[in-house]
Amino acid sequence: MTLFPFVSNRPARTAPRLLSVLGWSIAAVCLLPMIAVAIAALTGGTDTLSHLLGSVLARYAGNTVLLVLLVSAGTFAVGVGAAWLVTMTRFPGVRLFEIALVLPLAFPAYVLAYAYTHILDHPGIVQTTLRAMMGWGPRDYWFPEIRSLGGAAAMLVLVLYPYVYLLARASFLQQSGSTFMAARALGSRPIVAFWRVNLPLARPAIAAGVLLAVMETIADFGTVAYFGVQTFATGIYTSWFSLADRAGAAQLALCLLSFALLLAMLERAQRGRAKYHDPSRGQKHHPPLDLAGWQAAGAAALCGLPVLFGAVVPVIALFNLGLGSEQDLLSQRYLGFVRNSLTLAATAAVLTLGAAILLGYYQRTRPGRASATATYAARLGYAVPGGVIAVGLLVPFAAFDNALDAWMRATFDISTGLLITGSIWLLVFAYMVRFLAAALGAYEGGQALVHANMDAASRSLGKGPFATLRRIHLPILTPSLLTALLIVFVDVMKELPATLIMRPFNFDTLAVQAYRLASDERLDGAAVPSLVIVAVGLLPVVLICRQVGRR
Structure with missing residues (x-):
């Protein structure tokens, strides 16, 4: 019996428990749009469904x-x-x-x-x-x-x-x-x-x-x-x-x-x-x-x-x-489109990569049915179209915003408006759900380079799971992590349906601008943002081409 059990045992127990909580929290966020879509569809009444079936x-x-x-x-x-x-x-x-x-x-x-x-x-x-x-x-x-x-x-x-x-x-x-x-x-x-x-x-x-x-x-x-x-x-x-x-x-x-x-x-x-x-x-x-x-x-x-x-x-x-065309990429309007696109893509890429690291490391440190189920649930987002994810996130959060606003009006006579619906963060979460599988694939591909003996050596030196992740795994996995970051970044730049449905008011991106101009039959104007999207999309393709050439 040790004199200080809480000193020796707490890190070993707390870190895996925290990894489990984080892993299942990420999986729950990925499952939320699908569950919300199913509930909203099944409670939407039969009139709409009958009309859809007949039309x-x-x-x-x-x-x-x-x-x-x-x-x-x-x-x-x-x-x-x-x-x-x-x-x-x-x-x-x-x-x-x-x-x-x-x-x-x-x-x-x-x-x-x-x-x-x-x-x-x-x-x-x-x-x-x-x-x-x-x-x-x-x-x-x-x-x-x-x-x-x-x-x-x-x-x-x-x-x-x-x-x-x-x-x-x-x-x-x-x-x-x-x-x-x-x-x-x-x-x-x-x-x-x-x-x-x-x-x-x-x-x-x-x-x-x-x-x-x-x-x-x-x-x-x-x-x-x-x-x-x-x-x-x-x-x-x-x-x-x-x-x-x-x-x-x-x-x-x-x-x-x-x-x-x-x-x-x-x-x-x-x-x-x-x-x-x-x-x-x-x-x-x-x-x-x-x-x-x-x-x-x-x-x-x-x-x-x-x-x-x-x-x-x-x-x-x-x-x-x-x-x-008369489109000027250096104008303040177009610089705003570029800034909005880069902001969304960079934020979503960092958040998605962080979620992929936590989920992949959870499966590595706690292999079993629970971690495998959480990882599989997180991967389902790649099979779900952006429009479905958008509807699945807007329905519950719009209901929450409306309920909160009604309660604040009745209690304090204050209108809170839409706090979550129509925000950038909800759109970023939609991107994370959509592209987490791509980041997980790149992370797990690099994780094969980290031998299990490295984890055992780290534990023998008294390092916990998070210290092992920070000091051993992440430095070795840097190329794979950069690849995952770049893939998600470019996928977000190209994503259209979720952005069209969920973007905040007056917050347009290059993809939205290209779609809007093309819908108005202004193809000459749509060509300019389209070329910028393609130029950014070439970055991960160049990396893939280099790997193909080496092999």
Whole structure:
């Protein structure tokens, strides 16, 4: 028995307990929007639901499902095809393409929508040139309509295929060449061997990439809204603002939330069942196929087209539009947009990174069902669209603000107004819920570098969990933490639906300004903030490209 039990035992007990409280508090914040949406939808009455069922629900569901199917097929074809070509073959420029194919990831889909509307719409350069060359009138020819569901799917495929490309390429690089060579020795052609051997082995990684693209698709608002495609994302915004129907917005948000969570569960179940074992893995690398002549030219063209249409053409179009606009980036108004965007992005990135560190460290120091459940709950936010999170946070906090204001009026004859609703901090919490999974992924990837023996050595020297985190983990994890910080920063800069719904009055960002100008058909003005968003988005993409080049 020690004379001072509180001195020796209290730190060891208090720190893990505090980590548990903080970890579950973060998980509760992430679950709050989903719970609030479900309660608001189920208590909103049946009149609104009946009206939705008889009017727009079938259209929203059909368009959303069709968009998901088109984007899934497109990202699979482009991402897997490009990954196989740069990994399994050799042709002129392959080293450049394996990095350049990641570049479209820096572009929000709505920015591509603005660029290609300028190029392909009726007054655009393509149709104008066709009419001038052929002598056609406005009704003398048929041209694909860019402002359509197919056009929205094309924009989303161009910016989302890098998810599939990166994961598929990593899987192909990890595969041994023995199975492929065995298939070739049995008489299979390269494309047949790829289809029967390489593709099944890479199926878990490819499925994960496609599901990531699908989650981003159902969360997209800017592209479908600009092209006039009615999906659940646009329906939530219309119900909330245009119709002032809070119950309808909550019920639509619940439908979209159910769809997103179903996809998240499918991804987790697919990942859990997929177990592939290759005893020859890593013993012999896959022998690349040397292409020449028309085959090399075809491979270069297939790899170059996604980069051309996903990055090069949009930048040229936006730059050309921006030169002819009257938008001045150095004006006080635009500096305010930049300042607001940077303030939100920096604050949200720091808060999200802090939450990811606490939650990841809680799971490391207290492994078990409780910490795993808290981490899984925190990750669900990435599968929830920004519009759903916005509705889920505004409904309970608006009720709280109104109740507090009524009580203060009745008791002290003082009006408190809206203390939380419409504040920057509520918007920052929405960003944290939305992007915490991305920060957690980057943090956990770096945490593998910290061996368990380091924790044991720190404890043997009398250091508690928080001292170990500060003096050992954080210095080692600095590169991963900076990557996580940058990823969340750029994601917040691009986020549109949550910002549109939750931003404080007269607090506009670059994304909001671009959307507003594009909605007014002022594409030349929308090009300027769009280019700034793309320039910022290139930062994490450059980091990813460097990692791809090193590997």
